Amino acid sequence: MTDTTTSRPMLWAGWGLTGLFTAFMIMDIGMKLLRLPIVEQTGAQMGLPKGSGFWIGVMELAILALYLLPRTAVLGAVLIAALMGGTAAIHWMHADPWPSHILFGVYLALIAWGGLWLRDGRLRALMPWRAP
Template sequence: MTDGALPPPARDARRWIGWTLTGAFTLFMVPDVAIKLIRLPVVEETGSQIGLPPGSGFGIGVLEAILLALYLIPRTAVLGAVLFTALFGGTLAIHWTQGNPLFSHMLFGVYLALFAWGGLWLRDPKLREIFPLRR
């Protein structure tokens, strides 16, 4: 179904839901990036528990800040979402190797990716053309 086939209220609702998902994703990522960039001790403690080398939290925070900027700039939003999805896949793999719980740890990045992609898909008609829902 194209955007032209939807009545204006439905198009507006889809756009608002898309921006809400994007906002929720961003509201989670900003503090996550911040605690890594200011080097809170909890980042180092958590990283060591899952086998990350000391000091790696800062570099991960820099990477996440760059990806978040890419995601929030409309021209590079899809690239940001793709790269975030790759990062979240890496976090899933690390949690898998550590034997962490499935729904709370391993799949958390998948949940974040669904928010990121869902928000982008709902607010970007070109993305919906590439990945349409079929009946």
Template structure:
């Protein structure tokens, strides 16, 4: 057996870093907004929960969970765990919209778009994640 040494991942360029931070900022802003409106429990939230077939009593619990997951996502040390959990939340949202037959590109796939932005932001800013998930030519 031969020992292989892995090259240190290259540091991202300034443009790449700022693009990643922008994506992370957009995802964070959306998740915070979504969590807060569920915690405040405004009428559109109650209406959408009813339309999705869920009791509106779940809104505060889901909002709290989204807030905690967003906090994990924002801190670099726990950002990958936050992204994994955020992906799980988006999977639930996708399943809910798919079950109702909501419009594909605007409602059902919105969780996919948000998940891609969340992971894309981390991938652009974290050299270790880019080394783990490289793009091939």
């Protein structure tokens, strides 16, 4: 049987990473839902349809809610990884810089998954850092 308990330091570290990820996403979602001009300008540069930023923000909000609810956190993390993979692909298509643009979504997905992995013993049992 695998131990699925979570120590207090792991739990705090996990919620710290989750909080960091959530804060960034709230800022990003807020900019999109408020329809800030920079969102429309950046979307146009990326070839996205006019007005799509708002609906991307709605989708991100739904995914973030799934991630933050304990029952659906793993589904939310899977969808976050998919979303961030899509952002990496769009930046790659536009030949944006690797560390600051293409890999930024990968960094965010790793932070989200890392936070969940640290705070959920069942996930650590399913995806161990190393074999027992």
